Amino acid sequence: MFLSERIGIHAALANPAVTSTRKLVPMALQRTSRSLVAAVGLAATVGLILTGCTNTGTDTKGSSSGSSEQTVKASDGPTCDLATYKGEKIDLKDAVVGFSQSEKEDNPFRIAETQSIKDEAAKVGVKKFISTNAQSTLSKQISDIQDLISQGANVLIVAPLNSDGLEPALSAARAKNIPVITIDRKLNAEACSDYVSFLGSDxxxxxxxxxxxxxxxxxxxxxxxxxxxxxxxxxxxxxxxxxxxxxxxxxxxxxxxxxxxxxxxxxxxxxxxxxxxxxxxxxxxxxxxxxxxxxxxxxxxxxxxxxxxxxxxxxxxxxxxxxxxxxxxxxxxxxxxSNPRFGPLAFKTLKSFLAGDPVGQDIIIEDGEYDPDNAASKVDGAF
Amino acid sequence: MSSVTIRLPRQGAGLALLQKYGVYLAIVLILVANLLVTPNFFTVDNLRTQLVQVVPVLIVALGMALVIGTEGIDLSVGASMAMAAAVLPLYIGYGFVPALIIALVAALVIGLTNGVLVAFVGVQPIVATLSLMVAGRGLALLVAGEQLRPVIDPSVLALGRGTVFGVPWAVLIAAALVAIIAVLVNRTTFGKQLVAVGGNRRAAELAGLPVKRILLVIYLVCAVLAAVAGIIGTARLAASVPSTIGNLIELSAITAVVVGGTPLSGGQVKIAGTVAGALLLQIITATLVKHNVPDAYSQIIQAAIIVVAVYIQRGKVFTK
Structure with missing residues (x-):
């Protein structure tokens, strides 16, 4: 025996008020509108609460103006230059720079990374800087990069979501000989052919x-x-x-x-x-x-x-x-x-490359470390 | 259409018992196995840890059981947790109680949107709550300024770490909520109405039940319960982490509900079973972690146990 049976059908038969649908409809409508009014009222109240919020928590947002700029630890492998890559010389000041971020910016690393690229683009004074975020979805990163290309990007900085899977986007860049610098995660692809160089930690x-x-x-x-x-x-x-x-x-x-x-x-x-x-x-x-x-x-x-x-x-x-x-x-x-501040090094690499100089295919950055002896003096440089 | 139970012809009394008490039996079996092979499992500290850890999934599962009872589903519970977690530290400056209330109200926005979409607009629950699952977390991150905030308020920390006669606050709150929801489902008219809606919505409408209002209330209750879970999780972690809190918790909650004998087709709500389902998931996870089982195997083993538990109960799951 189920409740639905007991209350549902039996009650329907027993209750004279609902045997007429003519009566039922206006009743239901009245109820609907009243509930809706209440609902909208509640939503408005909550909206006011949310927008009037004050920040009493600790600010942990990353800032790229910290002291620990990236330095290169090793770049002694094969190099890449513009002639080999078949690109065109261009001054960064005349270039449209596209940046494709991989993951949602809800963790300090990604926040600091994007901020650093953005800040450096402004500092260098590029013609136009466009940034996208793939929200941790591979297919979105592919379409993001394709969009950047169609928006006229002359160079691309890509933080790959994954080591594999970006081939369609890379080949679109390749077709237009657009240089691609990858940061923080290395691609399973050929340097100086599918992309120019990789900048990242070991x-x-x-x-x-x-x-x-x-x-x-x-x-x-x-x-x-x-x-x-x-x-x-x-x-x-x-x-x-x-x-x-x-x-x-x-x-x-x-x-x-x-x-x-x-x-x-x-x-x-x-x-x-x-x-x-x-x-x-x-x-x-x-x-x-x-x-x-x-x-x-x-x-x-x-x-x-x-x-x-x-x-x-x-x-x-x-x-x-x-x-x-x-x-x-x-x-x-x-x-x-694991230093996220790729901006200065990425743009320095791009500048040399676009001027025709050879750049390393694997540029491994120097990461710092914090211990009880140095933490107090270095904490401001943390992201 | 009324609900009917399909009785399998070869079903004996033993199988019937197994179907009814399978989840409890599974808990006992795994506990006995742990007694034999896991060091330090039956210590007060460890059992307390298991109870504390099950709290968020359990509280979310209570709300989920109600929603599933109405033949719905709520995928946005993780987002409601994130919303409460995001809002709590923003208002803690005004005091513990105001911050708690505002956090719960913020989660109500998600429940309200779900309820309006499902009850009044007529969007399928899975679609409505899927959108809120994504948008709600986005909104939570926006409210939090996409930041993670340490929580240092002593009242919040006490909620996460404090105990009363050795029983953690989180466990007491969960127990109280279980009792309230059990009474709501089994002893009130509203409880009977909600299963009526789930059993046969058309009949419930014809019976003059305020079906839309019932659905709206159920989604609100589900969001508030999730918010309570989010607040307890935040308190325990001593940090508000809206980006990850409650990620995939909807799956654990749905599993707990279904393993506990509530059919996805609605019309029934089993609170005791839901509690048992959540406990079963918790001790399976604990056992695998304590034995250092690699992640890939542990996922497969968990899924296998769940499939077996649900299979055993298939007789009860066939309704309508």
């Missing part, structure tokens, strides 16, 4: 340096849990490989007791750390593959009644102001930087 090296910091901070002993980034992401693979290999090579007293994904997200980093601390109470350090998960781990450690930075050490990669300021507070142990 993610394996970042993992290795995090391991070095952890070995130093823990005295080379203890049990470590790794909070992995999103599964199937090249950054995750590299940061894991660099870390694990270095621990094997130099940290024989360190045991990696768990490797679980935290999806680069703070809440996931927190819940996974809570689980791991329960089942492995002997964990003495956490390596998180980005700052957000590290900060989630910190919340979990506090909730477990332990002191982050002392009872359980935390190391992560990124260099956000949120994490670095925790080192200053003594609640966090080390951060390897």
């Amino acid at each position: 993610f394996v090296e970042q993992g290795k340096r995090a391991a070095d910091q952890l070995i130093k901070g823990t005295g080379g002993k203890g049990k470590v849990a790794i909070l992995l980034g999103a599964s199937g992401n090249g950054v995750t693979t590299d940061r894991t490989k660099g870390f694990v290999d270095e621990i094997k090579a130099k940290g024989s007293g360190i045991e990696i007791v768990a490797q679980q994904t935290g999806d680069f997200a703070r809440d996931k980093g927190q819940s996974v750390t809570e689980q791991l601390l329960q089942s492995n109470p002997e964990i003495t350090a956490i390596y998180a593959e980005n700052d957000e998960m590290g900060l989630g781990a910190q919340a979990a450690i506090i909730a477990a009644g332990k002191t982050p930075g002392k009872d359980i050490q935390i190391y992560s990669i990124d260099g956000t102001k949120n994490a670095v300021s925790q080192i200053v507070a003594g609640q966090y142990n080390g951060v390897i930087e």
Whole structure:
């Protein structure tokens, strides 16, 4: 026996008011309009509340005017020049520059990256700067790049969402001999043919340096849990490989007791750390593959009644102001930087290239690092 | 059309029991397995951790159960969580209670839009709430200035970390909400009306039930519950992270509801089953993480367990 049967049909038959549809319709309409009026009223109230908002939170927005401009660490591989790429000479001041950002700008890295490119474009004084955001969708990034080309972009700076899949966009640029500089994520494509150069960090090296910091901070002993980034992401693979290999090579007293994904997200980093601390109470350090998960781990450690930075050490990669300021507070142990401020270096590279000079195909940038000794003096340069 | 249960011919008493109590049985089995193979599982701290962690999914699933009971679905619950999370730190300067109220009201915007689209405009629930799932999170990010904010207000932190006689506030709130929703569904006229709408909307309309108003209220309730989950999540994290909070939680919530025996075709709401479904998901996740199962396998295992749980209950799921 179901309620719908009981109330629905039986009630319909029993209730004389609804046996006539003529009566029913106006009633329903009246009710509809009254509810709608109430609904619109509520919406308006809420709209007023939302627009009248005041900001009492801590401002964490990235700024590209920070002190840590990128410097080149290595660029000794093959080079590329305009003649080989079959492009045309152009002064950046006469050029339309298109920038295709990959991910939503809801994390400090992307905010700082876009801001840096934008600021430098203004500083250089390009003829026109157009920027797009693919909102973490590959197909949108392809159409974004095609749009930039049809809007007359003479050069493109692309932060690829993925190492693969941008071929249709690249071939559209290639067809018009438009130079493409890729930043932060390397493409599985041919440099100086499908694109000009890649500017970015060495993610394996970042993992290795995090391991070095952890070995130093823990005295080379203890049990470590790794909070992995999103599964199937090249950054995750590299940061894991660099870390694990270095621990094997130099940290024989360190045991990696768990490797679980935290999806680069703070809440996931927190819940996974809570689980791991329960089942492995002997964990003495956490390596998180980005700052957000590290900060989630910190919340979990506090909730477990332990002191982050002392009872359980935390190391992560990124260099956000949120994490670095925790080192200053003594609640966090080390951060390897992944510098998002590509603007100056990207435009410098473009300028040389467009003037006909050879530029490196793989320009690996120097990333800084933060530890308890330098965090206080360098925190303002964090993004 | 009235609802009927299809009785499978070879269905014995044992299978019937399994169908009714399958989710509870699964919980017991996994707990026993953990007792045998997982170190430190049956400690007070660990069990408390599991209860705290299940809270957001559980609270969202309560609202989802109501919506599914009306033969609807709400994919925008993650967006409602994000909205509440985004708004809370903006107004905490005015005090804890005002900030809480404003956060809940902000999430009501999403519930209201869902309700109006579904009840009055006649958009299919999956389409209406899908748009809000995307737009709502966008709006939340806009409100937050696309920023992540640390939350340091002591009242908020107490909500996330505080306990009463050893029971965390989050768990107490969830328990109270379960009780309220259970009473609403099982003991009130409104509860009977909502399953009537889900069982047969046309009949409910003919019966003179205020179907549109009922639907509107249900989507509002669902959004408010999600907002409560978002506030608790924010408090626990000591940070407002509108970009990631509640991502994909709609899937966990729907799974908890369905595993708990509420059919997607509407007309029934099982609150106890929903609680059990959420707990089952939580202990499966906990078990896999504690045994360091790689992500890819753990996703497959979770899906397999869910398919089995739903398959066992198929007799109950066939209605109408």
